[in-house]
Amino acid sequence: MPEVAIIGAGQTPYGDFPLKGVKELFAEAYQEALASVDKGLDPNLIQALFLGSLSAGNGFQLGQLAPLLAGHVGLPDIPAVRVENACASGGFALLTAVQAIASGAYDLVMAAGVEKMRDVSSVQSKYWLGISGDTEYERLAGSTFAGIYAAMARRYMEEYGLKKEHLALVAVKNHRNGALNPKAQFRREITLETALKGVEVAYPFNIWDCCSTTDGAAVVIICNAKKAKDFTNRPVKIIGWGAGSDYLAIHDRDSLTSLKAVKNAAQTAYQMAGIKPQDIDFAEVHDCFTIAEILAYADLGFCQEGQAHRLLEEGVTSLEGRLPVNASGGLKAKGHPIGATGIGMACEIFHQLRGEAERKERQIRNGRTALSHNVGGSGGSATVFIYQREGE
Amino acid sequence: MGAHISVPMYQRSLPQRYRLVGLKCQKCGKINFPPKGTCKYCRASTEFIEVPLSGKGYVYTYTIIAGGGAPPEFTDQALIQGSYPVAIIQLEEGPRIMAQLVEVEREEIKIGLPVEAVFRRIYEEEGVIRYGYKFRPVVPPCKP
Structure with missing residues (x-):
């Protein structure tokens, strides 16, 4: 099976961009990705586009978004398709692109993600964002995604003694990292006191436990690793990948303190890469709500189940810790333009592994192997990727 | 916001x-x-018989949806109540389901609270009131 390498990656800043639509956002990320290819890339070599997006902005373009965007950047002829799995749309777009290379069907393709969420009124966005769970049986109980994750957090508290302060520690850490990231939506630190005192959204969550709505796009260019040296001397290989699914409704699952889709995806990815969780130097994880990052630690094998909050207490996952998690600021502070999120994680890791973080304060030193984790909804689907640069 | 559970779709789930x-x-x-x-x-069989559940169970976990965070179709309810509890109920027959809790003070809600199903108004959409199950703490029988 051909090996897969990333040769270029770009993303827009994440945030609120009233003057840019999905076309402009996509074009900006695409141009940045092209420009990041060290030896240059003739766009005619791009053979296909796999685009992650949930709704392009409240579903204004229900069908054929990918061909629309490919045409906008001068690639009207290539096969282009939208890949959708709610918040994991980007991860599944990358998965499809990676498999397209690994299968030998293509030599060089583009995985992208885009979402335009700030155009949408809050009523519309509560409507749109609430219907990627089990609409009939979760939504009709009057619940929201925040409510679903909140119910998981409450169960975690019961089983493992998690405190509200631990949830707040995730928000504080990720806002601290976001403050250093020029592309983050929220670039200011918050104190533990602030994080504990926000307006309640869904007990035990307040507003600081929840990610925002965001405009943004991200693009990665991947190729058959054998050809990578034609484009750069510093490719980043994707050495393992995995995906999983689970019942959409959390009441259909055995455990509420672990996401089986993530566990299965991680196991597949580690096995393919031939490495263990201890070999990961840093990770970008899907912290749509603070509890989601806490669940991710054990599901990805960074600790035993129920021990995740200890890692936070000990600062293991802070920027200076042994295993930095969400150096970008994560979904919490960098932002969560749904379809772009999984691709944006790959961009962050590509640049971090090449020592190209925009500011040296946020550059992770000596990182060689990294992991990204992208979750659809409350765990109905998930992808995990493991990346490695060459050298020691 | 437009309908997302149409009347015919709701109708099909009325037995539940x-x-x-x-x-x-x-x-x-x-x-x-x-x-x-x-x-x-068992992931093997597609043969079932219908059985009505007792509606008895306990709170497995819960959240309190704040008024400002309620889905648009529950905004009226959130406005009146300020917030409302949503729980996952562990039913005595085995399944878990998600439903609102009623006739309960916020301070009373805890994991393990015994509850029973009640038939209540859920919300209104397409001009049709939708009814269904909610749960309340088990009421002890009245003593003569």
Whole structure:
């Protein structure tokens, strides 16, 4: 099976961009990705586009978004398709692109993600964002995604003694990292006191436990690793990948303190890469709500189940810790333009592994192997990727 | 916001919403609720018989949806109540389901609280009031 390498990656800043639509956002990320290819890339070599997006902005373009965007950047002829799995749309777009290379069907393709969420009124966005769970049986109980994750957090508290302060520690850490990231939506630190005192959204969550709505796009260019040296001397290989699914409704699952889709995806990815969780130097994880990052630690094998909050207490996952998690600021502070999120994680890791973080304060030193984790909804689907640069 | 559970779609689930009708697998004997095409326990059988559930169970976990965070179709309820509790109920027959809690003070809600199903107004959409199950703490029988 051909090996897969990333040769270029770009993303827009994440945030609120009233003057840019999905076309402009996509074009900006695409141009940045092209420009990041060290030896240059003739766009005619791009053979296909796999685009992650949930709704392009409240579903204004229900069908054929990918061909629309490919045409906008001068690639009207290539096969282009939208890949959708709610918040994991980007991860599944990358998965499809990676498999397209690994299968030998293509030599060089583009995985992208885009979402335009700030155009949408809050009523519309509560409507749109609430219907990627089990609409009939979760939504009709009057619940929201925040409510679903909140119910998981409450169960975690019961089983493992998690405190509200631990949830707040995730928000504080990720806002601290976001403050250093020029592309983050929220670039200011918050104190533990602030994080504990926000307006309640869904007990035990307040507003600081929840990610925002965001405009943004991200693009990665991947190729058959054998050809990578034609484009750069510093490719980043994707050495393992995995995906999983689970019942959409959390009441259909055995455990509420672990996401089986993530566990299965991680196991597949580690096995393919031939490495263990201890070999990961840093990770970008899907912290749509603070509890989601806490669940991710054990599901990805960074600790035993129920021990995740200890890692936070000990600062293991802070920027200076042994295993930095969400150096970008994560979904919490960098932002969560749904379809772009999984691709944006790959961009962050590509640049971090090449020592190209925009500011040296946020550059992770000596990182060689990294992991990204992208979750659809409350765990109905998930992808995990493991990346490695060459050298020691 | 436009309808997302149309009247016909709601109608098809009335046995579940009005009478908590589950599907008992003819192979492994376990009860699926909500209904599944293939039994979620043995993953082998598609043969079921309908059995109404007792509606008895306990709170497995819960949240309190704040007024400002409620879905648009529950905004009226959130406005009146300020917030409302949503729980996952562990039913005595095995399945868990998500539903609102009623007739309960916020301070009373805890994991393990025994509850029973009640038939209540859920919300209104397309001009049609939708009814279904909610849960309340088990009321001790009245003493003469």
